[in-house]
Amino acid sequence: MATGGELVTPAGSRHFRELAEHVADVAYIASRDRILAWVAPTVEWSLGWTPEQLVGTPLLDLVHPEDLQRIHAAREQVYGGSPMDDYAEGVAMRLRTSSGDYRWFSGRGVPLFDDNGKPDGIAAGLRLVDDLVHERERAVSSESRLEQILDSMLDPHMMLESVRDANGDVCDLEFARANATACRVLGLRHDQLGRV
Numbered sequence: 001m002a003t004g005g006e007l008v009t010p011a012g013s014r015h016f017r018e019l020a021e022h023v024a025d026v027a028y029i030a031s032r033d034r035i036l037a038w039v040a041p042t043v044e045w046s047l048g049w050t051p052e053q054l055v056g057t058p059l060l061d062l063v064h065p066e067d068l069q070r071i072h073a074a075r076e077q078v079y080g081g082s083p084m085d086d087y088a089e090g091v092a093m094r095l096r097t098s099s100g101d102y103r104w105f106s107g108r109g110v111p112l113f114d115d116n117g118k119p120d121g122i123a124a125g126l127r128l129v130d131d132l133v134h135e136r137e138r139a140v141s142s143e144s145r146l147e148q149i150l151d152s153m154l155d156p157h158m159m160l161e162s163v164r165d166a167n168g169d170v171c172d173l174e175f176a177r178a179n180a181t182a183c184r185v186l187g188l189r190h191d192q193l194g195r196v
């Protein structure tokens with residue numbers, strides 16, 4: 001979709017604009033050298049930038065430094081000719097807001113091809129997942145604290161989960177969690193716990 005070295009986008013199309021503004025919190029088209037060629041207006045709500053502020057700037061200027069390696073790897077898959085299934089799962093990254101902090105996004109991109117069939121850019125749609133990431137971090141932290149409390153208990157503590165057969169009937173039990181005291185009483189290590 002290149003003409004005279006510039007990436008041509010369908011961004012002027014009313015239908016394209018409507019689609020891009022409703023399917024992602026950040027939708028963009030970047031040239032092969034990662035310069036933003038088009039950005040949907042939704043970027044103002046999700047990152048605080050206007051599209052005009054971002055068009056012509058390198059996408060990587062917005063990416064958190066710790067996420068750059070993951071972005072490079074995803075780009076290599078896209079431009080390396082990997083089948084669509086290989087990179088359709090998408091990528092998670094933090095993008096810088098206009099106020100300087102970072103927000104988590106998850107999404108996927110697809111290559112845009114030039115007249116010779118070579119990748120010439122990328123179109124991507126990203127969803128804001130910042131709240132989900134922070135909620136998961138809190139849950140992991142809470143679970144870690146719970147495990148520390150359970151492991152410090154002098155009494156054995158075990159949690160069992162039911163195992164169901166093909167008919168949905170309970171046919172067995174397995175350890176979901178056991179504290180260190182329970183493992184000592186049973187004479188097992190954590191990695192040896194399984195069905196009882």
